[in-house]
Amino acid sequence: MIDVFLVILQVLVATAITPLLVGVMRQVRARMEGRVGAGLLQPYRDVRKLLAKEPLRADGSSIVLIAAPLVLLVSSLMVIALVPLVTTAYLPSIPNDLFVVVSLLLIGTVALALLGLDAGTAFGGMGSSRHMMIAALVEPTVLMSVYALSIPVGSSTLSRIVLARGADVTRVVTPAGLLAVVALVVVVLAETGRLPVDNPSTHLELTMIHEGMVLESAGRDLAWLELGSWLRLTALLGLVVNLALPWGLADTAQPLALLIAVAALCAKLLVAGGLIAAAEVFMAKVRLFRVPELLAGSFVLAFLAVTASYLAG
Template identity: 60%
Template sequence: MLQVGLIVVGAPLLTGLMRQVRARMEGRSGAGIGQPWRDLRKLMRKKPLAPDGTGPVFRTGPLVQVSTTLMAAAAIPFVSVHTGLGGAADLIAVVALLTLGTATLALAGLDTGTAFGGMGASREMTITALAEPTVLMATFALSTRVGSTNLPAIVDAGLKDAGRVVSPVSVLAAFALAAVVLAEAGRLPVDNPSTHLELTMVHEAMVLEYSGPDLALVELAASMRLAVLLGLWSALFLPWGTATATGALPVAGATGLFVLKVGVLGAGLAAAEVFMAKLRLFRVPELLAGSFLLAVLAVSASFFL
């Protein structure tokens, strides 16, 4: 419950922090870290509208994406290795939950029957199909020496043996998953979340027809997805500070360290985006193919080193 609450409350603040960092680096004052929450509050007060001809897929898409992201947030050991889910906290299951949310939103974009919705859905599923093999290969590399794809087991092994985290296997897998995080979260250089130019839109093209509370759920799900992916990366490759006990003091300290790690990763990503340009859509497979190659090398290193 603590992890889910952190993601729900903190994800919009993380988005606001990243926007503020980027604004400062571009010479602007920025709207403040709390602006995403103010936007969500404004959208929740508006009346939802749905295009003619849309069905239940369009109406339930935001709810499915929010719920799957929350389930993933409950499974990943952000704060403590004792998530309470036992064997259900599996890395492959978490990836499947996030993919389910992506596929549902893509179907919702197709359900509108608009050219933008179809274009965005096609691009999103293309990127997802290219990113999934990298996630699976990196998962195999991390789970080989642990003997399990259970996330708490992988994180606990890294806490007990720091050599696992700084090994060539983990370094290769970290770079591979970093590229996947950028692709799955819709960040530069794969996608630009702040643009509405039709030639470059991916995620925004699927959600153009949403309004009011539905759009608020879509925006909240996007922020939570970014926070979950950054939290997953930090849990796997920066596990230090994760609580191994369930006492109040260890959990409180781990909570503060988790917020710090994700905040630093988000601020660093926002600062790097200032100097990035969006890749052409036909260049994105090259980036993801490179990350897949790194994941394959990580698997090979896990057997030979």
């Protein structure tokens, strides 16, 4: 029962700070580009605004238009519930197995891609096609870095990986562990549509991926889509920071431990988010057909991580 409480707490905390994370990332970027920025709390206001607006439904669109945003949101919430962010505790019958987490992410990916196709517009199809291509090419890196991380622990359960890394600092700085984490960072950037793979703030027709798919959604549909995508960012970024710095997570329901865990998560997430945003200022989006090279590079890193962990024992 205590596990259920911890998981619910984790979902609530992560959902609550997600718009702040996005706000921080946007604000850091704005300031570094010499703009004033909309403020840290703007994403909260965006969601509230979108929820109050009238959603449209084009003639000829199907149930996918309404269902896909909800599917994306629920799948992201499930990932949030499973990934060790605040706590390493997990529901006994649903261990946070990485393959399960990845397949839940894929459900969201597919929901978005189908949404892009639903209205039958050229931009939707274009975004969907690119999105699925990137998803397909990211998959090998995802599974390979998971594999690399699971070898020393002998388990693909995330909590056990994080705990094992936390218990033994030397594990964090092994070549295999570092390579895997670096590969995972590229994965996170690609999966969440950040630079250099996709530019989340562009609406330039020929370059957009994520924005192309959500063009037809308005009002609360768009709110769910935005929230769902942000939650993915929180989950994946949180996972990476917890793998890189596996300390501070609570495994019991002691109030103090929980408080520390929540504070640690917020600090790690916001700093990591700020760093990514700062890096994005100096980066341009790469051409779509250069993305496979980037992903191939990260795949090689992950592959090296696997062989290194076999050969280095």
